[in-house]
Structures are given as C-alpha cells and as structure tokens.
Amino acid sequence: MANITTDQIKELRERTGISIAQCKKALEEAGGDMDKALGFLKEAGAAIAEKKASRELRAGTISAYLHSNGLMGAMVQLHSETDFVSKNPEFKALADELAMHVTAMNPTDIDELLAQPYIKDPSLTIDALVKSYVQKFGERIEIIRFSRFATNS
Secondary structure, X not given: OOOOOHHHHHHHHHHHOXXXXXXXXXXXXXXXXXXXXXXXXXXXXXXXXXXXXXXOOOEEXXXXXXXXXXXXXXXXXXXXXXXXXXXXXXXXXXXXXXXXXXXXXXOOOHHHHHHOEEOOEEEEEHHHHHHHHHHHHOOOEEEEEEEEEEOOO
C-alpha cells in the first residue's frame, strides 16, 4: 500500500474541491497515483449523482452572460436542493460558467448541452462538470433551462 502524504491529499483537494476524506480514499485506491485518483473521484461523482437523482430541487440561481462584443449572451437557470448550496459562491460560479458555455457553444437543448465538451476543459463534458459539483456539495444539481440570444444567430 502506498504511503499517502498530506501534501498529496491537499493537492487533490485543491484540484477538485472534494472532501479530504474522499481525496484520501481515492489516493489510497490509486496507490498514490494522482491521475488514477482523479479518475476514481470522477467515477465516484457519477455514482453519487445517480443516487441523488430523485431528490427534490427547492432552490437555485439564474445567471446571465453577455459576450464582450455585446452581440450574444445567455441565461441559465440552475437548481439545487437547498438555498445553502444555491447561495454558495462556487454554485453561482458554476451557473456563470454554464451561461458562458451556452453563449459560446449554442446547444439546442439540455441533452445536447450536457453531452458537449466543456469549453474550458474539453476532457470534461458539461454533464461531468455538473456531477463534480454534485459530489462537491452532496446535493442534486440540475440545469433547469437556458436561453441563448444573438443579434446575428
């Protein structure tokens, strides 16, 4: 069994925002390999999101993004289970990122949006990005709707 250091746990936590306990467990399962640990956390995030899929969404936020040229923008409605999460700055930042992504990539519906590679990290789909926040916050998170606006479509 690999000897996991606190520096390794700290680095993985800083990279993912996931709890220290989950980071330590992933590193132990990966034998100290950071890339494998990230893979384990990604798999765990998907499983956690699936378990929470039936929970009721009671809070949320709306975010808007306007491109610097003023010719296009988007609004996204993102929900969570509690206002504790929906008022968290990281949750609001996720909504902002999603609005920017919608502006840039112009998906036609939520299914297409979820399947798209995230513009800031193409190794992640939007679905995987959202699931990573489900894992981080321990609550169900869902994109309820979005709308993109453009003067020249």
